[in-house]
Amino acid sequence: MLTLDLLINGLIIGVFYALMAVGLSLIFGILKVVNFAHGEFYMVGAYAYTLTALMLGLSPWLSLPFAFLIGLLVGLIVERLLMRPLYSGYTSWGIMRDEYAVIVTFGLSLFLINLVDKVVGPYAYKGPALVEISRIALGPILISGHRLIAAVVGIAVIVGVALIIRYSFWGRQIQAVAQNRLGASLAGIDTAKASAIVFALAGGLAAVSGALLANIFNPTPDVGVFPAIKSYVIVVLGGMGSVPGSIVASLILGVLESFGGVYISYQYRDTFGLFILILFLLFRPQGLFGEKTREV
Amino acid sequence: MSSRRIGLLAFAAGLFAFTNLTFAADPIKVGVTIAQSPPGSVSQGTQVKDGAEVAAKIINDAGGILGRKIELVFEDTQGIPEKARAAVEKLITRDQVVAIFGEHQSSAALAGIEVAHRYHIPYINTNGWSDVIREKGYAEVFNPGNYNSRVAIAVADAMKALGAKRVVSFCENTDYGVGLAKLIGAQIAERAPGVEYKSETLDRAGKDFLPALLPLKANPPDVVIEIMLPPAAYILLNQLNEQGIAPSAKTWVYDASGIADYPDFWQNISDAGKNLLVFGLYHPKMAMPDLGKKVAADYKEKTKNEPNRLLFQAADSLFVIAEAIKAAKSTEPDAMIKALEGMKWTGTRGEVSFSTEKSGYKYHQWLDIPYVTFEITAVKQPVIDMKLVQDPGKPLDTSRLEKAK
Numbered sequence: 001m002l003t004l005d006l007l008i009n010g011l012i013i014g015v016f017y018a019l020m021a022v023g024l025s026l027i028f029g030i031l032k033v034v035n036f037a038h039g040e041f042y043m044v045g046a047y048a049y050t051l052t053a054l055m056l057g058l059s060p061w062l063s064l065p066f067a068f069l070i071g072l073l074v075g076l077i078v079e080r081l082l083m084r085p086l087y088s089g090y091t092s093w094g095i096m097r098d099e100y101a102v103i104v105t106f107g108l109s110l111f112l113i114n115l116v117d118k119v120v121g122p123y124a125y126k127g128p129a130l131v132e133i134s135r136i137a138l139g140p141i142l143i144s145g146h147r148l149i150a151a152v153v154g155i156a157v158i159v160g161v162a163l164i165i166r167y168s169f170w171g172r173q174i175q176a177v178a179q180n181r182l183g184a185s186l187a188g189i190d191t192a193k194a195s196a197i198v199f200a201l202a203g204g205l206a207a208v209s210g211a212l213l214a215n216i217f218n219p220t221p222d223v224g225v226f227p228a229i230k231s232y233v234i235v236v237l238g239g240m241g242s243v244p245g246s247i248v249a250s251l252i253l254g255v256l257e258s259f260g261g262v263y264i265s266y267q268y269r270d271t272f273g274l275f276i277l278i279l280f281l282l283f284r285p286q287g288l289f290g291e292k293t294r295e296v
Numbered sequence: 297m298s299s300r301r302i303g304l305l306a307f308a309a310g311l312f313a314f315t316n317l318t319f320a321a322d323p324i325k326v327g328v329t330i331a332q333s334p335p336g337s338v339s340q341g342t343q344v345k346d347g348a349e350v351a352a353k354i355i356n357d358a359g360g361i362l363g364r365k366i367e368l369v370f371e372d373t374q375g376i377p378e379k380a381r382a383a384v385e386k387l388i389t390r391d392q393v394v395a396i397f398g399e400h401q402s403s404a405a406l407a408g409i410e411v412a413h414r415y416h417i418p419y420i421n422t423n424g425w426s427d428v429i430r431e432k433g434y435a436e437v438f439n440p441g442n443y444n445s446r447v448a449i450a451v452a453d454a455m456k457a458l459g460a461k462r463v464v465s466f467c468e469n470t471d472y473g474v475g476l477a478k479l480i481g482a483q484i485a486e487r488a489p490g491v492e493y494k495s496e497t498l499d500r501a502g503k504d505f506l507p508a509l510l511p512l513k514a515n516p517p518d519v520v521i522e523i524m525l526p527p528a529a530y531i532l533l534n535q536l537n538e539q540g541i542a543p544s545a546k547t548w549v550y551d552a553s554g555i556a557d558y559p560d561f562w563q564n565i566s567d568a569g570k571n572l573l574v575f576g577l578y579h580p581k582m583a584m585p586d587l588g589k590k591v592a593a594d595y596k597e598k599t600k601n602e603p604n605r606l607l608f609q610a611a612d613s614l615f616v617i618a619e620a621i622k623a624a625k626s627t628e629p630d631a632m633i634k635a636l637e638g639m640k641w642t643g644t645r646g647e648v649s650f651s652t653e654k655s656g657y658k659y660h661q662w663l664d665i666p667y668v669t670f671e672i673t674a675v676k677q678p679v680i681d682m683k684l685v686q687d688p689g690k691p692l693d694t695s696r697l698e699k700a701k
Contacts, residue, residue, distance in 0.1 A: 122334055
């Protein structure tokens with residue numbers, strides 16, 4: 001029974017990791033930059049969900065899409081104000097000096113953490129549960145009602161995003177830009193708009209992840225730091241820019257941490273991902289679903 | 297001597313007297329190191345800040361010390377040892393404080409006392425529970441707050457009284473947490489030898505503790521002891537409850553960190569708080585000296601919150617500094633240290649005196665700090681209604697306990 005408990009818990013945590021990592025992976029796929037403020041999108045979502053529900057008395061089911069919209073908006077604003085000047089006028093990312101993006105997003109991360117710390121305060125807040133059922137029995141396994149429903153919502157959101165990217169008009173344009181920015185531009189695709197959509201979507205996904213976990217992880221201003229680190233690991237494990245790779249790597253990491261925490265050592269739980277990362281970088285640097293490329 | 301020289305001497309003497317007068321009116325600066333941002337416990341930091349400000353106001357409203365007002369200089373340590381070290385260095389060298397207090401996290405206190413010891417500046421350890429702080433044997437460090445050995449003995453006695461056979465503790469990965477978990481193990485082995493004890497260390501920045509908790513589901517222990525500070529402590533308690541492990545008809549949860557009177561406790565804990573047993577250094581139904589009542593009333597007026605133990609510990613920390621300056625008639629470190637060693641003064645919680653016995657945790661420690669145990673019997677319960685199950689100086693009264701259903 002413990003094995004089943006650990007497997008289910010690992011998969012659930014993996015779903016939450018995936019929500020974060022998919023956004024980060026999309027940003028890398030399109031913009032070829034690592035967004036160091038991604039964890040803060042998660043934090044913004046967690047606070048948006050918790051505070052609207054607790055202070056405005058909004059139903060958690062309304063606070064959840066609200067958190068998504070806030071994450072979307074923050075992503076859009078960040079792209080327009082901070083990211084777009086970096087590539088404005090350039091068609092190819094090869095010309096871009098993307099170290100600027102690292103500095104900008106790192107600064108944004110510190111800014112957002114401190115802004116929330118000063119405006120909302122440093123105290124932890126437990127977000128409301130999506131359902132009032134404290135525990136649900138799945139055969140011999142007991143799971144908290146909120147954890148289970150949050151995981152189901154998380155899966156639905158991931159599937160929705162995957163379908164949008166695969167089949168929608170804008171999703172196909174995003175795929176084209178990810179494959180070849182210059183080529184997509186020559187084919188008449190508005191690459192700037194595709195970048196804006198991706199950044200906004202990534203912000204929204206991270207915000208939903210934060211909102212879904214607000215009841216379990218009691219948000220504080222620095223709540224996004226750890227999930228962001230995990231997401232970077234996942235994106236590399238899955239293959240830089242690969243959305244399916246990120247999803248699979250998230251589930252693997254969640255399960256690995258769950259079992260390793262019991263059968264190896266709980267204290268080293270956060271190092272398992274880093275250990276696997278080192279192995280991948282040594283023996284399969286392109287990750288699970290990435291492709292070997294060579295620049296000439 | 298020419299009249300010109302006499303005139304110059306008179307001018308110099310006048311200038312000296314004037315300067316002395318100015319100095320006399322200058323405030324006495326006292327440094328306060330607290331966590332005002334994560335990952336340190338901001339809940340604790342805020343309580344210490346409030347307590348320090350209430351005490352400073354009481355002292356200043358009464359005319360100050362030696363005719364000088366007290367001025368508090370706050371520094372944020374984030375509960376991080378490196379930052380605590382830098383904060384104490386800055387307070388001593390740049391702000392020229394005469395003493396330092398406020399620290400509420402052992403790891404940060406252990407870093408801070410090294411600097412205070414190097415500069416030979418009195419350091420009042422407000423709430424660092426780790427015995428190692430005392431075991432260093434630094435003459436500058438005085439401890440009017442609680443200490444791990446005290447809690448360990450209380451917990452071991454409580455386990456015996458509860459008739460526990462198997463006990464599991466979850467401690468945070470800090471000097472305080474790991475130190476207290478080890479001491480509890482040693483005290484249980486000595487005072488309740490039949491009890492099987494196991495400890496698990498958790499990351500204080502961690503969020504998902506389920507892999508550490510799930511193995512307990514199949515065979516829950518009789519008691520889970522929580523040795524963590526918020527926000528990690530809140531997450532741990534919620535996840536214990538979420539999994540149906542504890543509190544339950546079989547398993548008690550004993551909060552050895554005394555977090556139930558934190559202002560944000562009920563904001564972060566729901567059902568998990570019911571039937572929690574709490575080690576407490578303050579309960580509104582405890583008898584208190586007049587100064588304690590005054591501090592409690594002023595705090596209520598200032599913050600509209602109910603008093604908590606850290607309020608009194610912080611206030612006492614500043615009061616003992618003020619009393620030492622008053623007794624020494626000086627802010628010189630040696631004179632203040634001598635005055636602190638000879639102190640017998642009634643503070644907010646009782647008569648404070650510091651042991652000069654140089655053995656282990658006893659050095660410069662107020663040994664007889666009163667403590668209680670109380671049980672939370674309802675969700676959202678105010679501290680005043682939490683049920684006292686152990687009065688100060690008495691054993692745990694199991695007949696008053698209400699077990700979870």
